[in-house]
Amino acid sequence: MDEQLHCSECGTVIKDTYYQCLDNFIQAKFFDTDEENCFCSEECFCKYMSLTQIEVEENDNEA
Numbered sequence: 001m002d003e004q005l006h007c008s009e010c011g012t013v014i015k016d017t018y019y020q021c022l023d024n025f026i027q028a029k030f031f032d033t034d035e036e037n038c039f040c041s042e043e044c045f046c047k048y049m050s051l052t053q054i055e056v057e058e059n060d061n062e063a
């Protein structure tokens, strides 16, 4: 019984520690099993959640 855990975003084999989302709503929405709620890094979790960086629009300040 030594099934390996894999990061759900990049597929990396998890060795010592991993990131898991503890939010009940997100768990119900995104993950069918505990194994899917498993990420090698915060970056991978953010990618999985489609986190993206948006620049603040500063049109009001333009001369």
Ligand SMILES: [Zn+2]
Pocket (backbone or CB within 6 Å): 007, 008, 009, 010, 011, 012, 039, 040, 041, 044
């Ligand atoms: Zn990963």
